[in-house]
Amino acid sequence: MVWTDALKTTFLLNIKELAIKLGQVICRKSDLGQPIDGYLDTYYLVCNLGFSLEEDPSIFTDDDLDYLYALYTKSLIVHNRYKGI
Amino acid sequence: MALVIEVIEKEDASCFKLYDLTVWNGLFVYTDLTAASLSIEYLGDTYTYNILPDLGLDGTYITFAGDSLNSYFEVYPNKLLNGTVPLNSTYFPDGYYEITLNITYDGTPDSDISNQGFLAESYLMAAKLPLLIDPDNFDYEENRLQFLCIAMLRSATWAAELGRESEFTTLTNKINDFLDARGINEIWST
Numbered sequence: 262m263v264w265t266d267a268l269k270t271t272f273l274l275n276i277k278e279l280a281i282k283l284g285q286v287i288c289r290k291s292d293l294g295q296p297i298d299g300y301l302d303t304y305y306l307v308c309n310l311g312f313s314l315e316e317d318p319s320i321f322t323d324d325d326l327d328y329l330y331a332l333y334t335k336s337l338i339v340h341n342r343y344k345g346i
Numbered sequence: 347m348a349l350v351i352e353v354i355e356k357e358d359a360s361c362f363k364l365y366d367l368t369v370w371n372g373l374f375v376y377t378d379l380t381a382a383s384l385s386i387e388y389l390g391d392t393y394t395y396n397i398l399p400d401l402g403l404d405g406t407y408i409t410f411a412g413d414s415l416n417s418y419f420e421v422y423p424n425k426l427l428n429g430t431v432p433l434n435s436t437y438f439p440d441g442y443y444e445i446t447l448n449i450t451y452d453g454t455p456d457s458d459i460s461n462q463g464f465l466a467e468s469y470l471m472a473a474k475l476p477l478l479i480d481p482d483n484f485d486y487e488e489n490r491l492q493f494l495c496i497a498m499l500r501s502a503t504w505a506a507e508l509g510r511e512s513e514f515t516t517l518t519n520k521i522n523d524f525l526d527a528r529g530i531n532e533i534w535s536t
Contacts, residue, residue, distance in 0.1 A: 277504040281513050284501040287494070288520045301490055308497040311504065 264326045269318045272330065276311045279337055283307060286340075303336045347371050349456040351447050356420075359437040359466035359534070363418040364397075364447070366409035376403035379410055381450035386426060388443050393426035393433055400425075410449070437534055440467045440518070442511050463506025463514050465499055468521055471530045472496060495524050 264272075283304045290297045310329055313321075321329070352365040364384075366374075382398040401410060401419060411419040426433040443464055448457045478489045502517035 274508075277501075277508065280497075280501045281505045281508070281510060281517075284498055284505075284517050285513055287498075288516050291520065297494075298490075301494060304497055305493060308500055312500065 262323060262327055262330075264321075264323050269314065269326070272326070272333070273311065273314045273318070276307060276314065276333055279333070279340060280304070280307045280311055283340060303339055306332060307336050347456075349447065349449060349451075349458040351445075351458045351460055353445050353460040353462050354418075355438060355462065355464045355466050357466055357469075359440075359464065361420045361422045362438065362445075362462075362464070364411055364421055365418045366411040368409070370409070374408050374410060375452070376405065376407050376410070378452040379403065379449060380453075381448070381455075382410060383448050384421065384426075385446040385448065386443055387446075388439075388441060391428050393428050395421065395425045395427065397421070438464050438466070439535055440465050442506055442514050461506050461509045461511075463503045463518070465503060465518070467533055467535055468499060468518070468525070470533050471525050472499060472521075474530050475525075475528065491524070495521060498524075 283300060287297050287300050287304060290300070310333060314329075318326075347368065347370060350367040350369075352367050354363045354365070356362060368374075379398070379401075382396070382401065384395040384397055386393045386395070397419065403410070407413050409415065409417065411417055423433050423435045423438055441464060443462045445460045445462060446457055447460075448455065450456075472492075472495055475492050475495070478485055478492070498517050498521050502514050502521065505511075505513040505517060
């Protein structure tokens, strides 16, 4: 896939949205005294994707971004599967 | 042309940098800028600052904030007024800010809003968390939680950027609880 600047911007925005949602889930679970371990790895991954893209998206090739997008999609699926539990 | 601003808080919270990312129609003509004022909402109060007299514009400037695209204008808290009452602070307290720039350029009013989560103090407090580098007594769980704190700080910044004040508050409350529980004291807001 050819990653234009507009696509990269949208991708970063989507990552930020997911990071915020995961952060909310972790806060809520923590407030309820429920375990959060199952969410941490996904949360770190999503945040690190955001850090990297925010810092300098030009260092990534299109193949890199395809891979990162696959990781993001996997995280999104995991979040959607378990949200609210 | 649409006015586009970017706001970045300085690391010590003493001011924030106001960038002008507007794509002007040709070069910015400083004499055409006849009004420029900031309106800043923080904790339900609105503070204003007429920045036009302080911009120091002259013929070499190509944006309203400076003489190059990388230039910026620094906004200090002691310049902000709530009515006639100044914001009595030498720093921007951590929190959610809605910053609006209103200008009149070439006779046309324009404005842009930037939502910001100022978290300079929280970032410095998080930096005071002890490094867990002793391999014989490595606290894996605490290490994970410290990374969680850093990730939440960045998520809170993103929540503010996207105008999600309630999510920003949820995250920052959790960060403050985390730092309080580890005896990390405020650095300049005590």
